Amino acid sequence: MEAPKQCPYCNQVVVFTSNKEIYGKEYGNGKCYLCRNCKASVGCHDNGKPLGVLATKEMKVLKTACHDLFDIVWKKKILGRSEAYRRMSVLLGIEQNQCHFGYFDIPMLMKAIHIMLNPHWFREVKNN
Ligand SMILES: [Zn+2]
Known part of the structure; x- marks a missing residue:
């Protein structure tokens, strides 16, 4: 970058x-x-x-929310960290090496939050 x-x-x-x-x-x-x-x-x-x-102030708030929601999954060892990123990238429809909340604009941050508001996001990966 x-x-x-x-x-x-x-x-x-x-x-x-x-x-x-x-x-x-x-x-x-x-x-x-x-x-x-x-x-x-x-x-x-x-x-x-x-x-x-x-990042703007709004983006920082959303980014913090993303990390709070995301980090629970690997810190509680529900998934390994890289597996959690892999699933998130599939759900967002992006390459895994682009899957960093720090790279996201507001629409992508909102999309990530929307995904993680489903408490089962880390169990479901749609194949398409
Ligand atoms: Zn400026």
């Missing part, structure tokens, strides 16, 4: 900066990409590559 240079939401410049600007103190590797105009942001790997797409 490429480092964002321009904000896709408000077209302003994106800066690579300390995540203290977002959280008030540094977390993890301490770095992030941030649009200072609309506050869309995304964290990065240690090598500086972004973890996903620049």
